[in-house]
Amino acid sequence: MIQVDFEKNFMSWRENARKFLADAIPPDQINWSQDELSLFTFDASSQDVKKPVSNNDFKVPPELISQFKTLSYARDEDRWNLMYKILFRLCYENTGLLSISIDPDINKAEKLQKSVRHDIHKMHAFVRFKKSFVDENEVYVAWHKPEHLIVRPGTEFFARRFGDKRWSIFTPDESAHWDLKKITYGAGMAQRDFQGVDDWDEIWKTYYKSIFNPARIKIKMMKSEMSPKYWSSMPETSLIRDLVRDAPKALQKMAENINTSAVVDLKLSLSELKSKSSSCQACPLYAKATQTVFGVGPENASIMIVGEQPGDQEDRTGNPFVGPAGEILSQALIQAGIKKESVYITNAVKHFKWVPHKNMRLHQKPSGPEMHACKPWLEAEIKKIKPQVIIALGTTAATAIIGKLPKIKDERGKIISSLACAPKVIISWHPSALLRAGNETESTEKMQQLVDDLKLALSAEE
Ligand code: URA
Secondary structure, eight states, X not given: OEEOOOOSSHHHHHHHXXXXXXXXXXXXXXXXXXXXXXXXXXXXXXXXXXXXXXXXXXXXXXXXXXXXXXXXXXXOTTHHHHHXXXXXXXXXXXXXXXXXXXXXXXXXXXXXXXHHHHXXXXXHHHOOOEEEEETXXXXXXXXXXXXXXXXXXXXXXXXXXXXXXXXXXXXXXXXXXEOSSOEEXXXXXXXXXXXXXXXXXXHHHHHHHHHOOGGGOOHHHHHHHSOHHHHTTXXXXXXXXXXXXXXXXXXXXXXXXXXOOOOOOTTSXXXXXXXXXXXXXXXXXXGTOSSOOOOBSOTXXXXXXXXXXXXXXXXXXXXXXXXXXXXXXXXHHXXXXXOGGGSEEEESSOSOOEEXXXXXXXXXXXXXXXXXXXXXXXXXXXXXHOOSEEEEEHHHHHHHHHSSOOOHHHHTTOOBOOOSSOSEEEEEOOHHHHHHOSSHHHHHHXXXXXXXXXXXXXXXXX
């Protein structure tokens, strides 16, 4: 049995796994746990190992690397062994292993990854900062207890979101510290050691009250979304009783707002428009959404991509196309030779529309009045960006851009130059149409068509 001496992180595991794999060391001959006393570094020449019958030109699929990276953050002692087992089996037993979701190893890996991703979302949603001072410098501090070992993948979000403030996030395992330039990591801290209530609690309570949404008062749902185990570190939970009591009046006020459309001042700059849109209540969708998801990308972009509406991950992060559909779009852009950062990406509707289903938020198509209510934002974005080419993905986006419901199958792949919004408009498949495709052939064909349409946009822009 080989006892591996490695730092418990993905890079160190990968370095070791690569050597073991090249020497065809079977997983059951390796102990990745560091609990044993006799640690020594692996030396292939000294091992008596069974070689598999055949080797091949095995290349680790890039998506597997990123999946393993996620998996490496799971709080599960067996994860290193599981990852190596999958790698070994993939290389020496079955190259199609990854598509067998009922395989116990694949199944366990998928479950763990999902749980890690979910935990990262929870961290983004539930971390609450308190204002504090270190050497007279303002610092925001927070304590959070994640389920997995996610301080590193989980805190990058805060650097993007609160990059202009110094902050520290403590967890029992590890802490992360942002000094306005980079994140450094330090020791963890128990909750009892973390300084308790201060003025920041009051400020946070006021903020929470202003964004409180009466349509969301479903205690059962709140418990599933916001597990009570996080409540102790969230000052706003003491407000919930009062807010629930006042809900009916607020709900009525909300109902009165239906069927209007956003009022947008075109004199505002793009970033001012973005900030105004964050308080838009032109249709009831704002009520169940976490935030408005406005477009992103350079103001001088010549290509604008319009999608339907934010999905679950977009709603949580505040950026368009960052979830599964976004991943497909990124792939398609790469294949078309378009840099994602060079394109302005937005949606026809800026709030996530969903219904609860089990523990999930199920996406729902926006209605005509909801699209109408949101249209001034899209029009304002188009006026500010002045794109040469607009690519509308899917029926909702295409309807918002061309003003009538198209059949994507018939209308895609052509340049429309008769519209006032932009010199050229192209309609294509929405990435989620690929996810919904009945079989792989259909999905591959749609992907190819999406790539072709993006290439068409690139040539039309030049
Ligand atoms: N689907 C969309 O249409 N837009 C997004 O931003 C994400 C998914």
